[in-house]
Amino acid sequence: METTKFAIPEIIFGRGSLKYAGQCALRHGAKKVFLVSDSGIEEAGWVQRLMDVLAEAGINWIYYPGVTSNPRDYEVEQGAKFYLKNDCDVIMAIGGGSSLDTAKGIAIIASNGGKIRDYEGANRVERPLPPMVFITTTAGSGSDISQFCIITDVERAVKMSIITRTLVPNIAIVDPLILRTKTETLIIQSAVDALAHAIEAYVSRIASPFTEPQSLKAIDLIMRNLQSAVQTRSLDSLEQLSIASIAASMAFSNASLGAEHALAHSLGGQFDMSHGVIHPILLTSVMRFNLDSCVSKMADIGRVILNKNLGSDKETAMEGINKLDEFFASFDVPLKLRQVVNKDDQKHLEPICKMAVNDVCNLTNPRSASWQELLTICEKVW
Amino acid sequence: METTKFAIPEIIFGRGSLKYAGQCALRHGAKKVFLVSDSGIEEAGWVQRLMDVLAEAGINWIYYPGVTSNPRDYEVEQGAKFYLKNDCDVIMAIGGGSSLDTAKGIAIIASNGGKIRDYEGANRVERPLPPMVFITTTAGSGSDISQFCIITDVERAVKMSIITRTLVPNIAIVDPLILRTKTETLIIQSAVDALAHAIEAYVSRIASPFTEPQSLKAIDLIMRNLQSAVQTRSLDSLEQLSIASIAASMAFSNASLGAEHALAHSLGGQFDMSHGVIHPILLTSVMRFNLDSCVSKMADIGRVILNKNLGSDKETAMEGINKLDEFFASFDVPLKLRQVVNKDDQKHLEPICKMAVNDVCNLTNPRSASWQELLTICEKVW
Numbered sequence: 022m023e024t025t026k027f028a029i030p031e032i033i034f035g036r037g038s039l040k041y042a043g044q045c046a047l048r049h050g051a052k053k054v055f056l057v058s059d060s061g062i063e064e065a066g067w068v069q070r071l072m073d074v075l076a077e078a079g080i081n082w083i084y085y086p087g088v089t090s091n092p093r094d095y096e097v098e099q100g101a102k103f104y105l106k107n108d109c110d111v112i113m114a115i116g117g118g119s120s121l122d123t124a125k126g127i128a129i130i131a132s133n134g135g136k137i138r139d140y141e142g143a144n145r146v147e148r149p150l151p152p153m154v155f156i157t158t159t160a161g162s163g164s165d166i167s168q169f170c171i172i173t174d175v176e177r178a179v180k181m182s183i184i185t186r187t188l189v190p191n192i193a194i195v196d197p198l199i200l201r202t203k204t205e206t207l208i209i210q211s212a213v214d215a216l217a218h219a220i221e222a223y224v225s226r227i228a229s230p231f232t233e234p235q236s237l238k239a240i241d242l243i244m245r246n247l248q249s250a251v252q253t254r255s256l257d258s259l260e261q262l263s264i265a266s267i268a269a270s271m272a273f274s275n276a277s278l279g280a281e282h283a284l285a286h287s288l289g290g291q292f293d294m295s296h297g298v299i300h301p302i303l304l305t306s307v308m309r310f311n312l313d314s315c316v317s318k319m320a321d322i323g324r325v326i327l328n329k330n331l332g333s334d335k336e337t338a339m340e341g342i343n344k345l346d347e348f349f350a351s352f353d354v355p356l357k358l359r360q361v362v363n364k365d366d367q368k369h370l371e372p373i374c375k376m377a378v379n380d381v382c383n384l385t386n387p388r389s390a391s392w393q394e395l396l397t398i399c400e401k402v403w
Numbered sequence: 404m405e406t407t408k409f410a411i412p413e414i415i416f417g418r419g420s421l422k423y424a425g426q427c428a429l430r431h432g433a434k435k436v437f438l439v440s441d442s443g444i445e446e447a448g449w450v451q452r453l454m455d456v457l458a459e460a461g462i463n464w465i466y467y468p469g470v471t472s473n474p475r476d477y478e479v480e481q482g483a484k485f486y487l488k489n490d491c492d493v494i495m496a497i498g499g500g501s502s503l504d505t506a507k508g509i510a511i512i513a514s515n516g517g518k519i520r521d522y523e524g525a526n527r528v529e530r531p532l533p534p535m536v537f538i539t540t541t542a543g544s545g546s547d548i549s550q551f552c553i554i555t556d557v558e559r560a561v562k563m564s565i566i567t568r569t570l571v572p573n574i575a576i577v578d579p580l581i582l583r584t585k586t587e588t589l590i591i592q593s594a595v596d597a598l599a600h601a602i603e604a605y606v607s608r609i610a611s612p613f614t615e616p617q618s619l620k621a622i623d624l625i626m627r628n629l630q631s632a633v634q635t636r637s638l639d640s641l642e643q644l645s646i647a648s649i650a651a652s653m654a655f656s657n658a659s660l661g662a663e664h665a666l667a668h669s670l671g672g673q674f675d676m677s678h679g680v681i682h683p684i685l686l687t688s689v690m691r692f693n694l695d696s697c698v699s700k701m702a703d704i705g706r707v708i709l710n711k712n713l714g715s716d717k718e719t720a721m722e723g724i725n726k727l728d729e730f731f732a733s734f735d736v737p738l739k740l741r742q743v744v745n746k747d748d749q750k751h752l753e754p755i756c757k758m759a760v761n762d763v764c765n766l767t768n769p770r771s772a773s774w775q776e777l778l779t780i781c782e783k784v785w
Contacts, residue, residue, distance in 0.1 A: 022579070022642060023651050024417030031568070032613065035406030186413070197404070230620075230646045231414065260404060264612045 025229040027275045028186050029166055030155075030193045032267065036256070039156060039196040042071055042076025046111050047217040049152035049191055053081045053239045055109035057100070059088035062116045065202045071115050071156065081318055083107045083129075087121045091180070093173045094137045097295050097296055103130045113154045117211075117376045118162025118171070121155050125188050126168035128153060139170050141181040142381050144325035153190040160263040161211025161297065163218055163270030165193040171286065179290035182381050189274065194269060196246055197260040208262070209352050210297020212247045215239060215266040217300040220308065220322060221279040222272035223325030225385040232276040241326045244348065251352065255267070273391050281307035283380035284399065287373040301349035302358055304396050308342050315390035356403050370399045407611040409657045410568050411548055412575045412648065413535075418638070420579040421538060424453055424777055425460025428493050431534035431573055435463045439482070439506040441470035444498045444540055447584045453538065465489040467509075469504045470551035471745025472623020473562070475555045476519045480506030484512045495536045499593075500553070503537050507552035507570050510535060519554050523563040524763050528570070535572040540581050541698050542645040543679065545652030547575040547630040553668065561672035564763050571656065578651060579642040589634055591734050592646070594629045597621060597648040602690065602704060603661040604654035607767040614658040617766055621651035622707045624732065633734065644650025662772045663689035666781065667760035669755040674744050683731035684740055688780050690724050696770035698700045740785050752781045 033041050046054050056077060057066045063086065075082050085100055102126050104112070114124035126137050128150040133140070138262035140146050155165040164170070170183040203211075216239070222228060223236035242265035250258035283305070285299045312319050312335075323341025326348075331337040355361050375393040377383060383390060417424050428436050436457060440450045445468065457464050467482055484510050486494070496506035508519050515522070522528050537547040546552070552565040585593075598621070604610060605618035605649040624647035632640035666689070667681045694701050694717075702716035705723025708730075713719040737743050756777040759765060765772060 024415060024420045024423070026413070026415050028413040029411065031408070031410040033408050034611070034613070035404050038406045041406070148405050229416070231416070231649070234616050234620050234650075238612075267613070268616075370409060 023233070025227070026186070027229065027231040028168065028189050029271050030190045032166070032193050032195065034267070035194045036198050037196060038194050039199065040074055042074045042154065042156060042194055043080055044292065044348040045154045045192045045194065046075065046113060047078055048109050051080050051111035051238040053083065053107065053109045054080045055104050055107065055112045055127070056126065057088060057112065057120055058082045058086060059120050060085070060086065060114050061122065065114055067158065067199060067202075070111070070234045083109060088116060088293065090119050091173050091289065092119050092123040093175050097123055097137050097190065098130055100127040101130035101131040106278065109151070111152045111154060112155070114154040115158060117157070117159040117258060119163045121164035124153065124155070125164065126172050129183070136182070138174050138209060139315055139349065140206035140242040142181045143184045146183070146185040146333065150270065150341055151188050155190045155402070156194045156196065156199070157209060158308055159203065159211040160200060160259070162265035163215065163266060165195065166189060166270035167274035169274060172289055174194050177290075179376055182286060184277070195263055196292065197263050200259040200263060201254070201256065208250055208373070209247070209308065209354060210295060211266065211338065212243050212250070212262050213349070214296045215222045215262070215294070215299045215374055215391070216243045217241070217281060217304050218273040218278065219269035219279055220304065222269070222276040222318045223322060224311060224318050225276040225279060226386050226387060228276040232272040235268040235272040237321065238326050239272065240322060242268070244326055248351065258259070269335065273402040277385040278357045278382040279307065279386035280377070280383050280395060281309070283377040283383035283386070284374070284395055286380050286382065291369055292366070294361060297360055298331060301352075301354045301356055302402050303398070305342050305349070306371060306402050310390070310394065310398055311386065312338055312342070313387045352360065358399065367403060370396055374399060407557065407609065407613065408568070409611065409613040410550065410571050411653050412572045414548070414575050414577065416577045416649070419578060420576050420734060421452065421581065422456055424456045424461055424495065424536065424538060424576055427462055427574045428457065428462055429575065431493050431536065433481060433493035434461050435489065435491045437486050437489065437494045437509070438464045438466045439470060439502055439509065440466070440468060440494040440498050441502050443466065444502065449497055449581060451542065453495075454713045456676065465491055470498060470505045472501050472677065473555050473671065474501050474505040475557050477557065479505055479519050479554060480512055482509040483512035486718040489745050492532070493534045494538060495538070499539070499541040500546045503539065503544065503546035504552045504554060506535065506537070506607070507546065508554050511552070511565070519565070520556050520563060522565045522657065525566045528565070528567040532569050532634065535570045536574045536576065538576045538578065538581070538613055541571045541585065541589060541593040542582060542641070542648035543596035545597065545655065547572060548575065548649055548652035549656035551656060554710045557673055559672075559760050562668040564668060565598060566763060569669065574616065577645055579638060579645050582641040582645060583638065590641070591629070591736060592677060593648065594625050594632070594644050595731070597644070598625045599649040599650040599663060599686050600660065601625070601679070602686065603663055604658040605652070605704060606693060606769045607658040607661060608769060609767050610658040614654040617650040617654040619703065620755070621647040621654065622704060624650070626708055630733065642728040649688050659767040661693070661768035662759070662765050662777060665759040665765035666756070666777055668762050668764065669706075669759040673751055673755055674748070676743060680743055683734070683736045683738055684743070684784050685722050685780070687728050687731070688784050690727070692769045692772070692776065692780055693719060693768065694724070705761040712763070740781065742781050749785060752778055756781060
């Protein structure tokens with residue numbers, strides 16, 4: 022086997038584990054924590070709870086509340102100035118992917134200088150980052166586990182993927198109690214994001230024996246628990262989704278993703294949409310496009326989804342994809358692009374696909390995908 | 404779920420990955436590496452190869468060759484003096500469990516002072532350790548992945564378990580090419596050690612959803628590849644065993660072990676034997692002792708070993724254990740204690756079992772085990 026790398030943060034998982042945040046910061050020498058979050062998490066009371074935990078540990082903090090959904094380049098650049106002005110030494114974020122990615126972007130600029138777009142792509146961050154202790158409030162983005170950071174370049178209207186090993190946080194605290202405050206929509210969108218991570222990582226050109234079992238574990242847990250998590254909001258189901266998200270993140274952080282995420286980044290940048298909205302629309306179409314280049318692996322996915330084997334790998338794979346379509350249809354989510362964008366936005370699809378072929382995620386798609394092929398996929402799901 | 408923690412090093416895996424050792428040391432600020440190994444690895448040429456890699460990266464080193472099998476307390480204490488005298492900043496070890504555990508022991512004393520026995524048990528190391536970059540030459544001990552360090556206390560003639568998160572190395576380089584120089588005996592002993600790690604971790608009282616899939620993956624890979632690795636010495640089989648060892652180590656490092664390892668530590672301390680010799684003798688007997696306290700989990704193990712389900716969990720579990728006995732018998736290894744110790748050593752079994760009940764591994768055994776019960780197990784396999 023060619024050299025493969027596997028890096029994940031130290032994970033502290035469990036109901037009530039938020040209480041360890043202070044100890045975690047102290048272990049990384051914190052005197053003044055730079056605390057990143059957003060107004061939703063603040064209103065839910067979690068920012069105050071975290072501040073109490075830090076106070077108990079005798080740690081000072083500066084609060085940076087300026088996180089918006091789908092964080093923009095200028096926002097992280099402003100945040101970095103604020104970080105440097107305040108002489109902080111550890112970055113802590115509590116929130117969904119937007120808060121955590123904002124914190125990562127701030128960490129990059131604060132320690133490496135320049136503009137965030139200088140770091141787009143893989144392995145372009147050279148100097149070490151400040152220690153990062155992250156607390157996720159969703160079970161999907163995986164930013165608390167992964168070496169990915171997604172920031173919108175406003176001028177080009179695209180979500181940039183910034184990928185480098187030093188973006189793996191030092192510690193990820195995952196407290197399923199926090200998930201209880203999430204809306205039904207957010208539970209679905211997060212789980213579907215984790216599912217797309219798991220599937221794209223499994224068939225990635227650089228999947229490894231360290232990432233593959235994590236992908237399959239995540240797919241299995243999401244298929245078995247999402248419906249009950251939405252219906253019952255039981256802590257047990259939410260906890261299982263949370264475990265699934267961690268597994269999916271371990272996989273995609275180290276195996277990267279594929280054409281579906283490349284498209285989702287470009288669509289999301291253009292239309293300011295979250296991943297979770299796009300996956301039910303795009304994922305199975307990209308899987309069908311990829312099928313012939315990875316039949317045996319798609320059959321593994323099918324076996325997990327169907328919990329059985331059909332006559333041939335191809336049949337198992339195809340039936341698995343069909344079942345996934347049914348699964349998405351069982352939730353109240355858009356299944357066509359036209360449901361989430363304006364009718365006259367169809368003209369944007371060509372430039373979006375031209376941008377998507379250059380997204381770093383497209384490099385690891387199991388089948389080479391030209392912009393014309395991506396456009397065909399988008400037109401099929403229009 | 405109660406709070407569970409999962410910590411592993413960054414892993415760099417693949418044929419030829421030894422070449423990254425210099426870059427890895429540099430990433431941790433190395434100016435002068437403290438390089439630990441033993442004469443066997445030196446004779447096989449790997450120490451020189453590693454020195455060449457360090458030289459290419461412009462890194463100085465001090466070589467500490469004083470590693471013996473089953474490292475002793477006074478040896479690591481001497482090593483720590485040598486480390487401090489030479490102003491080193493990164494500890495690198497290449498070798499099997501003995502070399503890596505010696506390096507860990509040196510790291511503890513060099514940064515925390517005192518005697519190594521001061522740190523016996525869990526979480527007793529307070530100050531941070533120097534960065535550690537480890538290269539394993541076996542596929543079993545797992546010291547390159549784990550938070551365990553096993554050092555013999557000569558006075559008490561016992562292998563002490565020292566367990567703490569900071570003993571997880573920063574980087575583990577696993578290069579399957581290095582495994583080709585191993586003897587048949589060492590391949591078997593290492594794989595059997597990894598198998599025992601995987602099984603004991605799976606049924607441990609603190610197993611988690613993050614450790615369980617790793618255990619099952621390891622069991623599966625070892626059952627399917629050890630025979631062919633021994634017979635053909637093919638690089639593919641050795642590579643699979645290497646992946647299995649990493650998976651097993653991720654599991655036991657975070658889920659700890661059980662009564663079988665507690666006994667193996669005491670027996671090993673008394674008779675200066677490696678784990679790999681003891682597991683085929685003890686493992687299935689401890690599994691039978693534990694069976695009723697974890698039938699469903701033992702059935703999971705049985706399903707992986709047998710690759711099928713029998714009528715009930717109990718049947719599947721029992722047949723799995725029987726199959727494991729057959730598996731051990733298919734190799735030319737001792738299956739009774741009397742084959743590996745002197746006849747009049749039987750009198751030592753009682754003090755050995757009295758020591759084993761206090762081993763930290765015994766705490767996580769799924770069934771409470773008194774010294775009398777451990778003695779009964781030892782007498783059964785005498």
